[in-house]
Amino acid sequence: MHKNISLTDLITNIPKAELHLHIEGTFEPELLFAIAHRNNISIPFESVDALRAAYSFNNLQEFLNLYYQGADVLLHEQDFYDLTWAYFLKAKENKIIHSEIFFDPQTHTKRGVSFDAVINGIRKALVDAQDKLGISSRLIMCFLRDMSEESAFETLNQALPYRDWIIGIGLDSAEVGNPPSKFERVFAEARELGLLTVAHAGEEGPAEYVREALNLLNITRIDHGNRCLDDDELLKEIVAKQIPLTVCPLSNLKLRVVMDMKDHPLKTMLKKGLMATVNSDDPAYFGGYINDNFITTAEAVGLEREHIITLVKNSFAASFISEEEKSKYLSLVDEFVANS
Numbered sequence: 001m002h003k004n005i006s007l008t009d010l011i012t013n014i015p016k017a018e019l020h021l022h023i024e025g026t027f028e029p030e031l032l033f034a035i036a037h038r039n040n041i042s043i044p045f046e047s048v049d050a051l052r053a054a055y056s057f058n059n060l061q062e063f064l065n066l067y068y069q070g071a072d073v074l075l076h077e078q079d080f081y082d083l084t085w086a087y088f089l090k091a092k093e094n095k096i097i098h099s100e101i102f103f104d105p106q107t108h109t110k111r112g113v114s115f116d117a118v119i120n121g122i123r124k125a126l127v128d129a130q131d132k133l134g135i136s137s138r139l140i141m142c143f144l145r146d147m148s149e150e151s152a153f154e155t156l157n158q159a160l161p162y163r164d165w166i167i168g169i170g171l172d173s174a175e176v177g178n179p180p181s182k183f184e185r186v187f188a189e190a191r192e193l194g195l196l197t198v199a200h201a202g203e204e205g206p207a208e209y210v211r212e213a214l215n216l217l218n219i220t221r222i223d224h225g226n227r228c229l230d231d232d233e234l235l236k237e238i239v240a241k242q243i244p245l246t247v248c249p250l251s252n253l254k255l256r257v258v259m260d261m262k263d264h265p266l267k268t269m270l271k272k273g274l275m276a277t278v279n280s281d282d283p284a285y286f287g288g289y290i291n292d293n294f295i296t297t298a299e300a301v302g303l304e305r306e307h308i309i310t311l312v313k314n315s316f317a318a319s320f321i322s323e324e325e326k327s328k329y330l331s332l333v334d335e336f337v338a339n340s
């Protein structure tokens, strides 16, 4: 039976996957203050409200400065557990049933926090999310591209004892001036270990960085990828190969990758045949979790029911789970759609 629920109700309740989510970017000011307090770390903001009021950015770097400052209060395994668990509670509210989570070990190891504390805390929350909330997940370890190749290799080595907890590697942080080619060798070594590869590309950087990420890093998904729309030949290749894009609309607005949500290219991407997905990136900093990303974009660019269903199905299809798990999840979506 087709009940024709409203678009907002459809978005709110349809089972979803999230594929582009930085765990450090889910650090809500309330939890940040609480953890800073228990770790005896002072932060240069008077209150939760003052911190939240500082979340206004002109570009990626301005955001990254606050994001790294926020992460500075994370010291112990328990801190990483609490951060990750808080995200899963939000994920549950947003009807996310599968999430592939980025973490940035170098953000912590460069401050003297052990790799073990970071990954053990996150991992325990992943296990609890499956057991207590029924949310499956995978972990993707990102290298900070403004750090050296040597540091990336060191991080890959630190991850070896935890190889089975990590599905793949990614590349994030300041894009311009740090092209994918800088990490060609470390990505090659990671692929030899059987790790899947993704990379942020074409967020602030040019289409050429997207091409490099595909050709030199052999990525299976492009994080952001907006700028591939500038290059027809590249666009054609990405469409032909159906390489998924993990698009983050509220992030794009807050970091001025798009100036107005009405100009967001999501609908154009679908029209051009790109396998786009919707994600929240750093929801604590960008003003909304996945449902807000869908709702805001749908209103601004005029997405319809079929667009939402396509975007949601793309996320499961583009995820790093087995074909069996994919078809299980996709039938859950079909079942929901048939009854809504």
Ligand code: HPA
Pocket (backbone or CB within 6 Å): 022, 025, 060, 067, 172, 173, 174, 175, 200, 203, 251, 281, 282
């Ligand atoms: N881009 C680059 N690096 C990041 C981002 C992003 O959107 N979020 C967290 N690190």
Ligand code: ZN
Pocket (backbone or CB within 6 Å): 020, 022, 172, 200, 223, 281
């Ligand atoms: Zn990102």
